[in-house]
Amino acid sequence: xxxxxxxxxxxxxxxxxxxxxxxxxxxxxxxxxxxxxxxxxxxxxxxxxxxxxxxxxxxxxxxxxxxxxxxxxxxxxxxxxxxxxxxxxxxxxxxxxxxxxxxxxxxxxxxxxxxxxxxxxxxxxxxxxxxxxxxxxxxxxxxxxxxxxxxxxxxxxxxxxxxxxxxxxxxxxxxxxxxxxxxxxxxxxxxxxxxxxxxxxxxxxxxxxxxxxxxxxxxxxxxxxxxxxxxxxxxxxxxxxxxxxxxxxxxxxxxxxxxxxxxxxxxxx
Amino acid sequence: xxxxxxxxxxxxxxxxxxxxxxxxxxxxxxxxxxxxxxxxxxxxxxxxxxxxxxxxxxxxxxxxxxxxxxxxxxxxxxxxxxxxxxxxxxxxxxxxxxxxxxxxxxxxxxxxxxxxxxxxxxxxxxxxxxxxxxxxxxxxxxxxxxxxxxxxxxxxxxxxxxxxxxxxxxxxxxxxxxxxxxxxxxxxxxxxxxxxxxxxxxxxxxxxxxxxxxxxxxxxxxxxxxxxxxxxxxxxxxxxxxxxxxxxxxxxxxxxxxxxxxxxxxxxxxxxxxxxxxxxxxxxxxxxxxxxxxxxxxxxxxxxxxxxxxxxxxxxxxxxxxxxxx
Amino acid sequence: xxxxxxxxxxxxxxxxxxxxxxxxxxxxxxxxxxxxxxxxxxxxxxxxxxxxxxxxxxxxxxxxxxxxxxxxxxxxxxxxxxxxxxxxxxxxxxxxxxxxxxxxxxxxxxxxxxxxxxxxxxxxxxxxxxxxxxxxxxxxxxxxxxxxxxxxxxxxxxxxxxxxxxxxxxxxxxxxxxxxxxxxxxxxxxxxxxxxxxxxxxxxxxxxxxxxxxxxxxxxxxxxxxxxxxxxxxxxxxxxxxxxxxxxxxxxxxxxxxxxxxxxxxxxxxxxxxxxxxxxxxxxxxxxxxxxxxxxxxxxxxxxxxxxxxxxxxxxxxxxxxxxxxxxxxxxx
Numbered sequence: 001x002x003x004x005x006x007x008x009x010x011x012x013x014x015x016x017x018x019x020x021x022x023x024x025x026x027x028x029x030x031x032x033x034x035x036x037x038x039x040x041x042x043x044x045x046x047x048x049x050x051x052x053x054x055x056x057x058x059x060x061x062x063x064x065x066x067x068x069x070x071x072x073x074x075x076x077x078x079x080x081x082x083x084x085x086x087x088x089x090x091x092x093x094x095x096x097x098x099x100x101x102x103x104x105x106x107x108x109x110x111x112x113x114x115x116x117x118x119x120x121x122x123x124x125x126x127x128x129x130x131x132x133x134x135x136x137x138x139x140x141x142x143x144x145x146x147x148x149x150x151x152x153x154x155x156x157x158x159x160x161x162x163x164x165x166x167x168x169x170x171x172x173x174x175x176x177x178x179x180x181x182x183x184x185x186x187x188x189x190x191x192x193x194x195x196x197x198x199x200x201x202x203x204x205x206x207x208x209x210x211x212x213x214x215x216x217x218x219x220x221x222x223x224x225x226x227x228x229x230x231x232x233x234x235x236x237x238x239x240x241x242x243x244x245x246x247x248x249x250x251x252x253x254x255x256x257x258x259x260x261x262x263x264x265x266x267x268x269x
Numbered sequence: 270x271x272x273x274x275x276x277x278x279x280x281x282x283x284x285x286x287x288x289x290x291x292x293x294x295x296x297x298x299x300x301x302x303x304x305x306x307x308x309x310x311x312x313x314x315x316x317x318x319x320x321x322x323x324x325x326x327x328x329x330x331x332x333x334x335x336x337x338x339x340x341x342x343x344x345x346x347x348x349x350x351x352x353x354x355x356x357x358x359x360x361x362x363x364x365x366x367x368x369x370x371x372x373x374x375x376x377x378x379x380x381x382x383x384x385x386x387x388x389x390x391x392x393x394x395x396x397x398x399x400x401x402x403x404x405x406x407x408x409x410x411x412x413x414x415x416x417x418x419x420x421x422x423x424x425x426x427x428x429x430x431x432x433x434x435x436x437x438x439x440x441x442x443x444x445x446x447x448x449x450x451x452x453x454x455x456x457x458x459x460x461x462x463x464x465x466x467x468x469x470x471x472x473x474x475x476x477x478x479x480x481x482x483x484x485x486x487x488x489x490x491x492x493x494x495x496x497x498x499x500x501x502x503x504x505x506x507x508x509x510x511x512x513x514x515x516x517x518x519x520x521x522x523x524x525x526x527x528x529x530x531x532x533x534x535x536x537x538x539x540x541x542x543x544x545x546x547x548x549x550x551x552x553x554x555x556x557x558x559x560x561x562x563x564x565x566x567x568x569x570x571x572x573x574x575x576x577x578x579x580x581x582x583x584x585x586x587x588x589x590x591x592x593x594x595x
Numbered sequence: 596x597x598x599x600x601x602x603x604x605x606x607x608x609x610x611x612x613x614x615x616x617x618x619x620x621x622x623x624x625x626x627x628x629x630x631x632x633x634x635x636x637x638x639x640x641x642x643x644x645x646x647x648x649x650x651x652x653x654x655x656x657x658x659x660x661x662x663x664x665x666x667x668x669x670x671x672x673x674x675x676x677x678x679x680x681x682x683x684x685x686x687x688x689x690x691x692x693x694x695x696x697x698x699x700x701x702x703x704x705x706x707x708x709x710x711x712x713x714x715x716x717x718x719x720x721x722x723x724x725x726x727x728x729x730x731x732x733x734x735x736x737x738x739x740x741x742x743x744x745x746x747x748x749x750x751x752x753x754x755x756x757x758x759x760x761x762x763x764x765x766x767x768x769x770x771x772x773x774x775x776x777x778x779x780x781x782x783x784x785x786x787x788x789x790x791x792x793x794x795x796x797x798x799x800x801x802x803x804x805x806x807x808x809x810x811x812x813x814x815x816x817x818x819x820x821x822x823x824x825x826x827x828x829x830x831x832x833x834x835x836x837x838x839x840x841x842x843x844x845x846x847x848x849x850x851x852x853x854x855x856x857x858x859x860x861x862x863x864x865x866x867x868x869x870x871x872x873x874x875x876x877x878x879x880x881x882x883x884x885x886x887x888x889x890x891x892x893x894x895x896x897x898x899x900x901x902x903x904x905x906x907x908x909x910x911x912x913x914x915x916x917x918x919x920x921x922x923x924x925x926x927x928x
Contacts, residue, residue, distance in 0.1 A: 156697040160758075163656050164712045164765075165685035174711075178702045314780040315751075457643035458807060462851035484780065487810075487853040528785035530814030535834075536792060539785040539814075545750065546780070 014063040023054040037230050047232035049223065055233045058214040059240050065126070065215045066244065070195040072130050074188050077137035082184060084138075085145025086172050090153055100146070103139040111136045112198060119207045126215070129208040133198055137191065141184055148180035190252035193245040200241050216241050276478050277303040277326070277364075277446055282339035284318075284325055291550040295321050295334070297502045297557070300576055303446065308472055308479040310493030310510065312486060314525075316546050317499040319482045323448045325349075326480075327360055343446070362392050365439035369451035371431035374438075375423040381434055382419040385441065392442045406437040409474065411467055429460035433467065440471065447471070448480045453488060465492040486529065490514060498522045501547055501557040504576060508583030518579050518590040520562050556587070564589045597670045598631040599769055599801045600638075600655070600688075605629070605664035607650050624650040625661070626825035632769070632818070637795070637802040639816030639833060641809055641848070646822040648805050652773050655803070656690055657681070669768065686716060689762040693774035695754035699746040705732070705757045706742035712764045731760040735790060752783035759790065763798075771803045776811065788815060809852050813837050821845050824882045830901060831908030841910040843887050881913065889914070 022043075032052035040047045046055035088099040106114070118132035152158065153176065161171050200217030202208035209215035211222070216237040223234030284296035296318045303309050313319045324330050326341050328349060341348040343363065348356065360366075368374055376384060385403045407415035410433040423431055432452060439447055449468065453461035469492060472479055481493055489496050489510060496513050498506040498521065506519040517523045524542035533539055544561035547553055553560050559569040568588055576584045607625040625647045632638040642648045654661045657673060665672045668687050676684050689712075692698040699708050709728050713719050719727050729739050735756040746754050755775065762770050772791075776784040788811070795802065806812055812819060812833065819833035821844065829842040840846045876882040880895040887894065894913055902915035909921050 156692050156694065157700045159653075159656075159658050160690065160692065160698050160761075161700075161711065162658055163685065163688075163690045164715055164761075165682045166711065166715050170715070175700050179700070314782065458809075458848060458851045459643065486781070491853045525781055528782050529810070530785070530788065531810050533814050535814060535817070538789050538792065541785050541789065542782045545752075545783075 011067065013060055014067045023057040037226075039230075040232050046236045047230070049219075049233040050226065050230075055219075055236055058219060059216070059236055062214040062216045062219065062237065063240070063244075065209065065213065066196050066199070066241070069126065069130055069199045070192045070248075073133040073137060073195045073199070074191050076130070076134035077191075078141050078184060078188055080134065081138035081141030082145045082177075085142035085147075086149050086176060086180070088142065089146035089149025090168065090172055090176065092150075096146075099142065103142050106136065106139040107143075109136075112201065115198065115202060116205075116207060119202065124207045124210065126203075126209045126213065129199060129202050133195060133202075137195070140187065140191075144183050144187060145180060148183060149176055152176050152179055186252055186256045189248060189255055193248035193252070196241060196245055196248070274304045275302050276305045276344065277301075277480075278340070278342040279322070279326065280340045280342065282322070282325060282341070283337050284321060284330065285335050285337055286331075287333040287335070288550070293549045294552055295502055295549060296325065297552075298573070298575075299339070299499075299502070299504055301497060301504060301507075303478050303480055304495075305445075305478055306472060306476045307494045308468065308481055308492055310489035310496040311480060311482045311499060312484065312489050312496055313499035314484055314546060316501060316549060318502040319484075319499050320450055322499070323366065323450050323480065323482055326448065327364060327366060328356055329360075361388065361439075361444070362442040363444055364446045364448065365442070365444040366448040366450065367432070367435050367439045367452050369454050371428060371435045371455075372423060374435050375431055377423055380420055380422055381426075385419075385434075385438055388438045388441050402441070406441055407434075409440065409471065410434070410437045411463070427460075428456050429463065432456065432460075432464055436464075436467070436471070440475070440477075443475060444477060446478045446480065448482070450482045451484070452481070454483070454485070461488065462491065468492055486514070486525065498525075501552060502549060503557065503573070503586065505558065505587070506583065506585045507576065508580070512580070512582060516580070516591075518583055518585040519558075519587050520564055520591060521558050523591055524561075598667075599634040599636075599669065600632040600803065601665075601667040601670075602631065602651075602655065603629050603665040603667070605651065605654055605666060606662045607647075607654055607659070608662045623825050625654065627664070628822075628825070628827055629664075630820055630827060630830060632801050632803060634768070634801055635795070635799045636818065637804055637816045639812040639819045640803065640805045640822060641807065641812055641819060642822035643807055643848075645824070647825040648822050649773065651822075652690075652771055652803075652805055656688065656771060657685075682716070686765040687768045688771060689765060689767040689769075690771045690773065691755070691758050691762050691775045694778050695751055695758050696746055698758050699754060701746055704743050704745055705737070705749070708746075708757055709742075709760045709764060712761060716765060718765065727764070731764055732756075734763065734794070735760045736786075750783075751779050752786060755779065755783075755787055756790070759787075759794070763794065766798070767800060769801045769803065771805070773805045774807070775804075777806065777808065784811075791815075809837075809848060821848070824876070826882065826911060827901065828883070828911045829909065831904075835905070835908050839904070839908070841904045841908070841915070842883075842912050843889055844883050845910075847886070881911075 030053065032048070034052060036048065036050060036052045038044055038048040044054050044056065046059060049055055049058065084099050088096040114136045115132045118135055119128055122128040122132065158171060158175055161175060166174070199208055200220070203215050203217035204221040206221070209218045211218065219237040220234045220241070223237070227234050279299055279301035282296050282299040286293040286295050299318070299322055301322070311319045311322065321330065325336060326348065330336065336349060339349065343359070348359065351359070382403065385406065386399050389399050389402060403419065404415045407418060412418055412433065418426070418430070418434070426434070453464050456464065465488065468479055468481065471477065481489065483489055493510045495508060496510045497504050498513070498519065500521045506513060506517065506522050513522065514526060517526060521542070524540070527540040528542065530539060542561055543563070547557060547560070553570070555568070555570045555572050556565070556574050559565040562569065566589065574586045574588050576586045579585045579590045605625055605628045606623070609622040609624055611620045611622060628651060630638070640648050640651070650659070653659045655666055661674070666674065668684060671684065673681070673684055706728050709731055710724060713724060713727065728742060732739065732742060737753065737756050737760070741749065741753065746757070749757070776787050779787060791802070794800070804812065804816055816833045819831065819836045820827045821829040821842065823844050829836060829840070829845045836845065837849070840849055875885070877884055877895045879898060881887070881890075881897070881899055884890050884894050891913065897913060899911045899913045899916065901909040901911045901921045902918045903921065904910050904915055904918070
């Protein structure tokens with residue numbers, strides 16, 4: 001429940017970022033040299049950075065990036081991974097073998113390393129970072145979907161549909177997918193939190209967002225060396241990353257509890 | 270009250286469940302008397318409360334349930350008033366229970382031998398005697414070659430065999446009362462007949478009483494001396510099985526027996542009880558069967574009828590019990 | 596007159612494998628089953644767990660492929676059909692399963708469940724769809740307001756009615772019912788059986804009724820086949836089979852079901868005599884040999900086919916081996 005509140009807050013901020021940021025231009029990157037390194041004050045609650053830009057505005061605008069990147073990455077991963085898992089699970093045999101071997105290959109790499117390799121090939125940048133992350137993430141959803149499909153395809157209502165004459169395609173879309181989607185959604189929301197962290201990590205090492213983007217990971221990275229003297233400008237973006245990651249985690253937990261029928265009441269004579 | 274004949278008396282048992290949709294009145298004024306050495310059947314459909322009655326006897330009801338009234342007297346001792354420690358001594362030793370699914374009462378990773386030994390040692394039987402007692406128990410439940418069975422794992426045995434082992438475990442401490450909750454529902458017809466014959470043999474050999482719970486009237490007919498019929502949380506009729514089934518006094522029992530296709534002619538319509546089983550969250554007032562009963566009058570909807578004697582051996586909870594005819 | 600359904604020497608073997616490659620044996624789930632169903636009649640199939648009736652049902656419904664044999668619906672072998680022809684043929688044979696809650700998609704409303712066959716075969720234009728659904732629901736005794744309910748919001752009996760409405764939507768000629776009332780209360784069972792009888796009377800369709808409950812089969816079916824370990828061991832008009840059970844297995848089954856006016860009697864002795872079966876059936880002999888109270892020497896070496904006990908009534912027992920035998924049967928109405 002908490003999670004939803006925090007997320008809602010962040011989403012709101014992200015949507016209305018340009019309106020909320022007190023210094024939108026600086027938020028986007030416009031330098032303001034005379035204001036360098038101002039500590040937190042009433043005018044600049046989060047202080048200013050090494051180029052004099054208002055950190056609060058930067059953080060607010062950065063929320064747009066973090067959220068949209070996280071959502072895009074996970075949605076893409078789900079779109080790629082789920083159908084593959086459903087096909088593998090439903091048809092079995094050679095199709096299953098081929099798909100799962102490919103999945104295994106991807107999964108055998110440490111994910112961030114794989115993302116870095118892909119990015120190195122594609123070249124740094126936010127869009128490429130999103131693509132690489134999606135490409136490292138899809139196998140997890142294939143695995144989940146395949147397991148779900150294998151157990152669902154034996155269900156009586158699937159047999160009933162075959163007897164009616166429903167084609168395999170429609171059985172997958174109408175019966176298997178809706179009943180298998182819950183674990184995927186739960187995993188997806190929990191992964192949102194990891195996606196934010198992964199993307200921040202990539203930007204931190206310089207392969208993701210590039211200056212002057214107000215991306216949080218990038219801000220932490222550039223601010224690192226100033227942590228002792230001008231602590232505010234790596235710290236606040238860092239806190240933002242932390243807060244949103246926790247929020248998505250709580251949300252995922254809550255979602256799982258609501259969707260799990262075992263936590264519901266019942267009794268029969 | 271508990272006479273010399275009675276082993277277990279359930280008096281005035283009232284059980285409520287807390288649910289999302291409201292308070293479920295699962296058991297209302299349940300009264301049951303089990304005599305020594307008898308096999309009493311408890312029959313009812315979904316929502317009748319028969320399984321929950323069995324669990325209440327052993328005070329094994331789920332978290333959200335509460336017994337708000339009533340006593341369960343085992344030879345005068347009120348089980349509901351005992352604490353957990355006392356109850357643990359009674360469960361398994363004086364009152365035992367066997368459930369519908371044998372594979373869930375047997376642990377799949379232990380051999381039969383170790384599971385039976387566990388049962389015996391937890392109730393302080395001498396270790397030296399354990400092996401011979403185990404073999405004796407297995408013979409008692411019909412295994413001609415017990416040593417073969419001892420080293421097996423549950424999944425290597427058929428459903429009927431698993432259920433017999435579950436019975437052996439339940440009997441290991443010579444309980445005075447064995448509760449069998451739908452013990453044959455998951456079994457084939459032939460195996461079912463074997464298990465029911467076995468229950469009778471056990472009763473004859475040990476003198477234990479058996480409370481046999483089932484929704485299947487045929488099972489009750491085959492194995493029980495007396496039967497208690499439950500509907501929507503109360504007992505509506507009690508009596509010797511043959512008499513109750515030949516000449517039921519309560520209209521629900523009558524309806525149930527008529528709905529069976531046993532003697533009906535092919536193509537003819539089976540008589541059906543009007544209406545459906547009521548919700549127990551908002552049960553009907555007075556007699557819970559009255560909305561479905563063709564003989565209901567005003568008092569039936571006002572006040573719940575109590576179990577009263579009607580024919581020489583039968584008790585019925587009805588203001589207008591069916592006549593002696595038919 | 597063409598039989599509605601003809602099953603000819605149907606076989607389904609499952610391979611038992613140890614590890615990935617080694618084939619260590621075969622389970623003959625269905626081992627040469629033949630029978631036929633005339634139109635508008637009810638054919639009952641009885642047997643205990645493991646007799647093969649469920650596998651047989653799945654073969655007839657083409658959910659699994661048989662190893663051998665034919666199944667003809669109105670004269671056409673359904674295993675030779677492909678693609679669009681197969682899809683069309685499915686309209687003739689529909690099914691109702693044992694557990695109504697599991698045979699309905701928990702995420703679909705009753706209306707959508709009933710509509711699925713109609714949509715799949717494009718039978719009705721969209722505009723008329725809703726009316727057709729309501730009409731079907733009325734036929735099975737459901738109200739319009741239940742069309743928006745989900746399976747978990749309906750009772751077992753109501754769910755089974757939804758399943759029946761779904762099965763009727765394509766106007767099939769034959770409905771295969773696999774233990775349709777076994778998981779329902781007695782009073783609900785009576786309602787559903789009445790409904791099925793009425794539907795058969797009005798639309799003249801045939802039923803293949805699979806059940807382990809002989810008293811229901813006695814009431815409901817015109818013909819009866821008893822299955823044991825993948826074979827039919829007795830076959831004939833159901834009242835004749837009940838009056839004169841000829842195969843020892845049929846006699847055993849009948850002795851195990853109660854007559855509700857008495858407690859268990861002589862049947863007790865017969866049943867407990869077969870308490871533990873440790874032998875496996877002989878390679879070339881009768882499968883029932885280990886449990887048969889009247890077995891003979893020749894039963895160890897000869898596998899009986901269906902012999903005629905009387906006209907239209909057959910049993911696979913060597914007690915009758917001096918009678919004419921049947922290769923596949925068409926019970927005479």
